[in-house]
Amino acid sequence: MRLSEGVEWGLHCAAVLAFVPEGKGLPATKLAEYHGVPGAYLAKSLQSLSRARIVEALPGRNGGYRLARPADEITVLDVVEALDGAEPAFRCTEIRRRAPFKIPKSDFQIPCSIHTVMDRADAAWRAELRTVSIADILGMFVQHVSPETITKGAHWLEEALP
Amino acid sequence: MRLSEGVEWGLHCAAVLAFVPEGKGLPATKLAEYHGVPGAYLAKSLQSLSRARIVEALPGRNGGYRLARPADEITVLDVVEALDGAEPAFRCTEIRRRAPFKIPKSDFQIPCSIHTVMDRADAAWRAELRTVSIADILGMFVQHVSPETITKGAHWLEEALP
DNA sequence: GGAGTGATACTCGGATATCTGGTGTCCGAGTTTTCGCGG
DNA sequence: CCGCGAAAACTCGGACACCAGATATCCGAGTATCACTCC
Numbered sequence: 337m338r339l340s341e342g343v344e345w346g347l348h349c350a351a352v353l354a355f356v357p358e359g360k361g362l363p364a365t366k367l368a369e370y371h372g373v374p375g376a377y378l379a380k381s382l383q384s385l386s387r388a389r390i391v392e393a394l395p396g397r398n399g400g401y402r403l404a405r406p407a408d409e410i411t412v413l414d415v416v417e418a419l420d421g422a423e424p425a426f427r428c429t430e431i432r433r434r435a436p437f438k439i440p441k442s443d444f445q446i447p448c449s450i451h452t453v454m455d456r457a458d459a460a461w462r463a464e465l466r467t468v469s470i471a472d473i474l475g476m477f478v479q480h481v482s483p484e485t486i487t488k489g490a491h492w493l494e495e496a497l498p
Numbered sequence: 499m500r501l502s503e504g505v506e507w508g509l510h511c512a513a514v515l516a517f518v519p520e521g522k523g524l525p526a527t528k529l530a531e532y533h534g535v536p537g538a539y540l541a542k543s544l545q546s547l548s549r550a551r552i553v554e555a556l557p558g559r560n561g562g563y564r565l566a567r568p569a570d571e572i573t574v575l576d577v578v579e580a581l582d583g584a585e586p587a588f589r590c591t592e593i594r595r596r597a598p599f600k601i602p603k604s605d606f607q608i609p610c611s612i613h614t615v616m617d618r619a620d621a622a623w624r625a626e627l628r629t630v631s632i633a634d635i636l637g638m639f640v641q642h643v644s645p646e647t648i649t650k651g652a653h654w655l656e657e658a659l660p
Numbered sequence: 661g662g663a664g665t666g667a668t669a670c671t672c673g674g675a676t677a678t679c680t681g682g683t684g685t686c687c688g689a690g691t692t693t694t695c696g697c698g699g
Numbered sequence: 700c701c702g703c704g705a706a707a708a709c710t711c712g713g714a715c716a717c718c719a720g721a722t723a724t725c726c727g728a729g730t731a732t733c734a735c736t737c738c
Binding site: 677 | 700701702703704705706707708709710711712713714715716717718719720721722723724725726727728729730731732733734735736737738
């Protein structure tokens with residue numbers, strides 16, 4: 337079980353986009369060169385985030401991406417599900433039905449025990465991700481990083497914005 | 499993020515193997531036809547379980563597989579990690595280091611915030627799976643299924659064992 | 661000088677190749693059973 | 700009738716193809732900007 341690389345990119349992008357001022361947008365190209373990742377592929381991830389209404393795209397010459405909502409109203413789970421899909425990792429194929437002897441239908445009214453357990457774990461995973469917002473991520477970030485780095489980042493953003 | 503199909507098979511197999519009496523083994527072929535899955539591929543999963551000391555293989559003519567430990571000492575997490583690997587789903591590639599300006603090394607002493615959050619969710623997922631044993635799965639099973647089905651299953655196992 | 665208009669440059673969006681890892685299959689090594697033979 | 704031995708049949712174990720989804724890339728659609736022209 338491996339999470340797509342795009343999830344990591346998307347989360348970092350959301351963190352950067354939180355600093356984009358009202359009315360402006362940061363082009364995908366800039367986001368890509370900031371993180372040192374292939375721009376053409378990052379665009380694909382950003383499109384998924386756009387479809388999920390997590391970021392919004394400003395078209396046109398001085399366009400770009402920006403958060404569609406305040407950073408404290410975007411959870412990490414939102415980003416993960418937008419990029420990775422919301423289907424649970426475990427897919428029950430109901431192989432319990434394939435036993436080589438006849439089983440009454442009533443036995444299958446109750447969900448498969450294994451399915452239940454895996455779903456519970458999946459719910460715990462998602463619940464954990466739902467408790468953390470992009471704003472929280474930024475909070476953890478600024479708490480640990482040197483003020484000098486914050487300044488440099490802000491400066492870089494100034495130059496990158498149209 | 500998708501969990502391998504073999505995980506489902508492995509869990510169901512572990513549940514069935516819990517009924518194999520002391521000293522005997524159930525061949526992989528029988529397990530495959532019971533679950534209606536390709537036997538050659540199921541063998542691959544069973545080998546992984548064998549390497550992880552979750553099941554043990556009895557070689558020879560009347561050989562087969564059996565649980566290596568009592569069912570209440572095998573957690574669902576054991577099976578999942580044996581088949582899917584124990585590495586966390588999220589892999590941090592430290593893209594925070596690639597920013598196009600110089601960042602002091604000290605900023606990277608603290609683990610990446612995003613990495614931390616994802617790891618915490620991963621831990622919650624694994625913790626949930628660790629609380630459930632194969633014996634618990636069986637308990638949930640016999641609680642809901644009709645006694646008739648249990649009898650049929652026991653009968654099938656009688657015939658399948660050498 | 662100001663407004664209108666066309667061209668332009670830059671943006672996003674979806675459709676298109678490539679490649680790694682899961683999926684599926686095969687044959688060889690090893691052990692227990694079993695059958696046959698001799699005592 | 701019993702013990703021994705060799706062959707056989709069945710088991711697991713690892714090495715070899717195949718395919719779907721993630722990765723990576725491209726080109727087309729659309730819009731704000733800008734420059735130029737005309738009034």
